[in-house]
Amino acid sequence: MQRITREMLTSKAISLLNDGTVSAVLGWREGEFSYDLTPSLFYTAEDIEQNFVFNDFCGANFSKYLVTKTLGIEGKILAFLKPCDTYSFNQLLTEHRIDRSKVYVVGISCDGMADISKIRAITGDGISSISCEPDGLKVQTIYDDEPKTVSYEDAMAERCICCKSKKHVCYDELIGEEGEENPDCNRFGKVAELEAMTPDERFAFWRGELSRCIRCNACRDVCPACTCEKCVFNNPNSGAENKAPATSFEEQMFHIIRAFHVAGRCTDCGECSRVCPQHIPLHLLNRKFIKDINTFYGEYQAGKEVGSRAPLVDYTTGDLEPGQVFEREGM
């Protein structure tokens, strides 16, 4: 259960709209299901009062929307950013993708978001509605008469369980408590497990995972690091363009190319895995890169500071030699 309530956000949004600080509000609107929330712009107080939603399914990272939504709009957009979103936001500022003066950032504290697939694993399919109650999530399915209760702990998304930071690295104003970074989050645990595998085992693992890819591009479309004017996968001249996988090799390469493209820029927000309809743990590819960068060049968190130079695009004479990478043990 979020300690931040819908009312805290709507009253803030309406007052900022009314006093002219912002001309639009980026928030969540109900989608097809109550747990399926869609980021959306609100321009009026009425719209906010009627349709603004905030609950444990507000996992979507807003930063990427700001890249396009801030273009051609008069005045500022109010964006409610969770701690993890602020890292992505900063990274986009670093890459000059968002005009900072066009955004009014309200940092909101976060108690971890729910993962619908984890709930589904407990209650079974056919969820018709979910309500967030103090003692847990009340889940109604079409097969049951009574709603089932799922605890917030059981429902919490994996990326939130090993949350790297509850601290906002950027905001104009804060709602709720400011948290701390969490260096002991053990977010590389699964990566270490993969590293411990033999190359054959690892290859089999990834082939199994990636074979499910239907090349829907959701991971790319949601990724805040993927904001190219023209993605290489949409560029006929890139040699990598393909809308659907023609061979099993291709979907593997798609994800590996994507991981390379966001290496050093990925803030580990975990949106790729959240939106994947095939439940491929794509964030592990990115975390492997983050772990390697930390090991080779010292701790680096993309988005922590605006303008920071990622080790991969920064050269120092102390950088390790390629041979040292080659000689290391494991993968």
Add this chain to the structure above:
Amino acid sequence: MQRIGVFVCWCGTNIAGTVDVKRVAEALKNEPGVVYSDNYQYMCSQAGQDMIKNAIHEYKLTGVVVCSCSPRMHETTFRKTAAAAGLNPYMVEIANIREQCSWVHKDMEAGTEKAIILGRAAIAKLNLNTPLTAGETPVTKRALVIGGGIAGIQTALDIADAGFKVDIVEKKPTIGGKMAQLDKTFPTLDCAACILTPKMVDVGQHENIRIFSYSEVTDVKGFVGNFDVTIKRKARFVKEDVCTGCGLCMEKCPMKKVPNEFNLGLDNRTAIYIPFAQAVPKVATIDPNYCIMKKTGKCGLCSTVCTVGAIDYNQQDEIIEEKYGAIVVATGFNPISMDKFDEYAYSQSKDVVTSLEFERLMNAAGPTQGTLLRPSDGKHPHTLVFVQCVGSRCEACAEKGKEYCSKICCMYTAKHAMLVRDKYPDTEVYVFYIDVRTPGKNFDEFYRRAVEEYGVHYIKGMVGKVAPEGDKLMVQASDLLDNKQLHIAADMVILAAAIEPDESARSLATMLTASMDTNDFFTEAHPKLRPVESPTAGIYLSGACQGPKDIPDTVAQAGAAASKVIGLLVKDKLTGNPCVAESNELMCNGCSACEKVCPYGAITYVDKEFRMPDRTTRVRRVAQVNPAVCQGCGACTVACPSGAMDLKGFATSQIMAEVDAICK
């Protein structure tokens, strides 16, 4: 569609010996775009070049593929040939079927097949080539010499005499380097200081030379003709332009127990010091690690006695930024540490010394004023044992020592042995050696004089152990020619320590992007034909930083490096490389990744108005490449996430076409 001509070279039997050139020419005829394909004995000969020119005219060729040696050898030749026939020189591609094919294969079948594949790749790339035009960049007419030993001194003097400005950066308080520490020089036995110090004075007085002593190069940017170098002038706490070098401060300095590095710690100096009498610049330096004033804030004696007021305890490091057209590396060498050679008891007995320490013990300006005395008790030694190859010519797998020959030890040991016998006829001198190597003018005669006229005992064999016993050093050794064990009670043992590049060399090489070998010696562009140039354009090598060298070789190389620098600096403009990066503004998303990785600062960002597909206008931040500054390294093309950066002449599509052709 291109009209491509393919020309397969035999290179005598160099290629034709392992590649069926006729079959290659025949096979490549069928590749897309190829309208002509032939072979010839020597494509680089006049007749071969005429063949290319005639084919260009006759078949209206738009591109030429030459299957021959490495592009490093003859790419320029064939580009000129094509240009002479009216073709854009960048419409020539070389398929290297010699170094990368015929020379590495023994089997004709395999070699031929690979040559066909390499030819096919070049054709695939050429099909995507577009004509390119080179721009020009100006040359900064000033050279930087890093290192102020004899190598740096000679190079600087030669460049300065030709009329160009030169700066020497020396990390010690004075120039002079190792040669200033030597006593006599082989094979003529003239005093090192007597021949070096006039050159040091020349450097100090030369109107075209500036000396940045007690300084270090901390950053290098730019490229041939246009280097931007940052130099840190370490605070010496003495105003260089005020100090007269009178030495009064040294007399009065109460801190007299500082190990004197110029005499390799064999005696002491004061905390404020001038390394030696002929130092250039002759300016005192305060050693902040020992200066009482710097450490406790109480003393200030030197400041009181200094008549010109040169002392400035609050002096700060100064950072200088300067532009240079060429950089000469002359960082020199050091003897290796004797830490790993405990068998010679170097750490146990003061009477076991390295050869460089022995130079100081023999030198009139050294700790003993030139009288050979044992460091332990100041007594006159009677039996001296010289050990050669200490750390040189070691097994590759050995954890200590170097694989290479240090080159200078045979000769200086002969010199030492001869000088000792000459000055002190009552001594017995033994030299233990693996071989005696004396390939130099008058070198072997010199060595034979030591043996025949001076009665030095040369013994083929190595010393196994040196053990201090009382005031003697018990030397156990083997005599391989007489096949017996020797036990010598020596008074002194002198170790000919291997030499290694200065420890600053590696970080400097990284700054200069100059390549090094496994021993940290700088690599030359070609071991025979370009021995004084680094493969990195505009970087030149002088002296022992490139490999062990004696003084004659060092001076010769220093002069050669200077002549190469002069050859560069006389040019007003350098023809640039048209294979530079180019940003596709429509795809650029303005993320600055390319700008961050560009080592030359060639990329800037501008806000530019664009008409969007929906007929609106939008101001977007896009990258622009300055083609005069870009060196075509391609780092930006890799960093760009959207593929908006591409390299002319080496476009991603061209590389992929080559790869596809090879993997087909």
